[in-house]
Amino acid sequence: MKIESLQNKKVKEWASLKEKKNRDITNTFLIEGDHLLREALLRGVVLEVITTEEKNYDVPTFHVTNEIMKKITSQVTPPTVIAVTKKLEEKEINGPVLILDGIQDPGNLGTIIRSCVAFHMPNLLLSRDCVDLYNPKVIRSTEGMLFHVNIVRKDLEKILPELQKTHRVIGTDVKSGSSIEDLKSIDNIALVIGNEGNGLGVSKKYCDDFVYIPMNPLCESLNASVSASILLYEMGNDHE
16 A cells, blocks of 8 residues: 555554554554564564555555655664564563663663573563663664563562562672672572662562672773673573
C-alpha cells in the first residue's frame, strides 16, 4: 500500500509510537533499519513494515515518502525502513540472571543487552525505575540483540525475596567484596548492577554477597555497562 499524505491516520499512529505512553497503550514499538528488521522478522514479532523502497515483505508493507519517514523516525537521518513490532514476551526466569537496579542511560542499557548475548547471560531483569526498554536509543544501541535475551521488568522488592530461594544474589561494590574469580563457582547467580550515579538501591538489602573489580586506584569507578560487561565475561564461559 502506498501512503503519501502526512495527515494519513496510519502516519499519525506510527509517529505516536515515539512516545512511551503510546507504546504502552498499543503494546508495540518501532524498530529502524535493515539489521533490526531482519532480527525482528526472524523472531516473528513484526506487524507492519514502512519503507521508502520498492520492496515488499511477508507482513503488511506500506510504501511512503521521505517526508513521512522523517516524521516517523527518531533519528536525524531517516532510515529506508521502519517496522511496527510487538513488545517482547516476558518469560519466567530460568537460570542465571543479570539484574539492573535503576539504570537510567539508554546507551548503557543497550550495551548491557548486547553483552548479555555475547557472554551467554539468558535473563535480564529490569527494576521498575530503569529506563524504558523500548526507548528508541535503547533499541538502536542493542543492534538487534534484544530479540535474543529474556528481558523482564519487575518490582525488585517483590521478586528479589523469591529469587533468593533459588539464586545467590550478588551485588556490585566498587571498593570491597569477593573477587570476580569467585563468580565462576556460583551455579545459579543473580548479579545486580546499580544506578550510574548512586549504585545499588533497594536491591542492596537482598544481596547475599558483593563482588568488586580490582583496578587502578586512580580510577574511582567504571561505567555501569563496562562493569556489567566485565563481570558477564568472567561468568560467560560457564553458561554456553
